[in-house]
Amino acid sequence: MDKTFLKEWLSEVPPFTTFRINSLQSFDSKNLEEYFHLQKQVLNVSEIPKYYFLKNDCLVVGRWPNGVEFGNINKEVIVDAACGASVLRGAHVFAPGVLGLPTNCKLDEIINVYCDMEGHCKRGLKIPYEGNKQYVGVGILKKLRCDLFDNGIAPSGIAVHILLPASRLPVINEKIYPTGQILLQNLPSIVTGWVVDPKPHELILDMCASPGNKTTHLAEMSGDKAVIIAIDKTEPKVARIVKNCEIQGVSCVKAYAFDSTKCFVRDSLNKLEPPFPANNFDKILLDAPCSGLGQRPQLNNKMSEKMLQSYKFVQRKLMAAAVEILKVGGELTYSTCTVTKEENEWMVAWVLEKFPFVKLVPAEPLKGGPGLSNCGLTDEQRIMVQRFGPIEDELRPVEDIYRNSIGFFIAKFIRTDFR
Known part of the structure; x- marks a missing residue:
């Protein structure tokens, strides 16, 4: 086994994502189609991701097309490596994964998400992080510093609602289906x-x-x-x-x-x-x-x-x-x-x-x-x-x-x- 080849492969994001469909419930792909068309308007792209079923309990979803533009974004949030990997696989940023956030951010503004690649970013950082970091996506800020670092309570919930990961894998909101009907797996x-x-x-x-x-x-x-x-x-x-x-x-x-x-x-x-x-x-x-x-x-x-x-x-x-x-x-x-x-x-x-x-x-x-x-x-x-x-x-x-x-x-x- 070529270790260099394997290491490179492991550092990449799979070109698709899979969801397990709960076979105890009925599933209508129309909800997914409608969700993609709404996101298509948000992202201003020409087509929706390709998707299909391997079996009735396994949904495969491909990437968004190239060419999505969000303009000049000058603010960034720093997340840990585990959170960064999850974002690349199509997840939102949850509060425990946030390491750094500027003080001048506003709720619901668009913000870039970067991953701390070496684990050197100190939690609660207020200034731009100058260490080794990797861009993992762009999203809408849903929590401020006071929610994440300043109230003495362990933070929870979504901190950044991801619009598009760097991998272009769709972020599928599981709430478009009844609870427990679809699971990222x-x-x-x-x-x-x-x-x-x-x-x-x-x-x-x-x-x-x-x-x-x-x-x-x-x-x-x-x-x-x-x-x-x-x-x-x-x-x-x-x-x-x-x-x-x-x-x-x-x-x-x-x-x-x-x-x-x-x-x-x-x-x-x-x-x-x-x-x-x-x-x-x-x-x-x-x-x-x-x-x-x-x-x-x-x-x-x-x-x-x-x-x-x-x-x-x-x-x-x-x-x-x-x-x-x-x-x-x-x-x-x-x-x-x-x-x-x-x-x-x-x-x-x-x-x-x-x-x-x-x-x-x-x-x-x-x-x-x-x-x-x-x-x-x-x-x-x-x-x-x-x-x-x-x-x-x-x-x-x-x-x-x-x-x-x-x-x-x-x-x-x-x-x-x-x-």
Whole structure:
């Protein structure tokens, strides 16, 4: 894998954005069309972005055309790297991401948005920032300094209503649809739900579920008729899962604060609350905590080598618990949003060596490319997993949309016998 090529790809913004459509509700694309035509007048462009559905639960939206002009804008807001990346992907600027704002700004005036590329801007800066910064978009100011820095209360809400990111990806106001009907979600994350393929009445575990985006997708795909247990480590994370279930109109999910590395206890009698007994779940999703090095764009990555190497140990503990509580014949889907071989191909190889009663199967539908070569997997095994990224491999050609989203990895296993 060419590291320079991969690094450049990771620093770029995908040329499209994807939304998951709640299949429990009816969806009318007319609202989207009307919204785009209103924005077209605001931006003074000749055409609206192209959009289409990959499946009924996956909406793909392209960019606005070139040539949008806003005139001379002489004021700027500075945001942190995470906020800057979100803006480039089509989000508004939320108050916690703001670092600097001049004192002479007025509400509802148009302002440029810049991202602090090195993390050197001090929160509350009043003067123009002279450090390394990158333009990420233009928008309408919705909060002043007194709202962001001067009242002693942690700020919240939209600080800048983005009109146009530098990427030209549309900022789609989710309020044009009823609450919970449309959700911004990366394409490989949506594919993960397709791989799990939940059915009514199946007992399914989502091991590291917060904030609940994949959890609610599984519930919706089952028609809200599966029995889904969602676990994450802390009460605040579980609260996010519960809130997202409420927003999405999902009722088949039960969420618990529990350490998933300890969710297997052989003599447990409770099949629906952690810890669980062996041979318990029809399907398990392990969307593992990972280094997150597949996210795009990456504007300021401060991941240390020590931190990078730590994830595989947690992932192994989670996997060891997962294979024990999976039913014979049950399916375990493993996913990460990173590009490292240690957390992906090598993890699959470790599972197959460590647990002989677990078998690798095709992670269908196979939308991403095959696993990397020379990373512990045979060609037969590489073709069963899917890696999302820019690498082209003749073992399985991939459509451009799946090569140009974010870096991601999916593998699927079944349990063949009961120890």
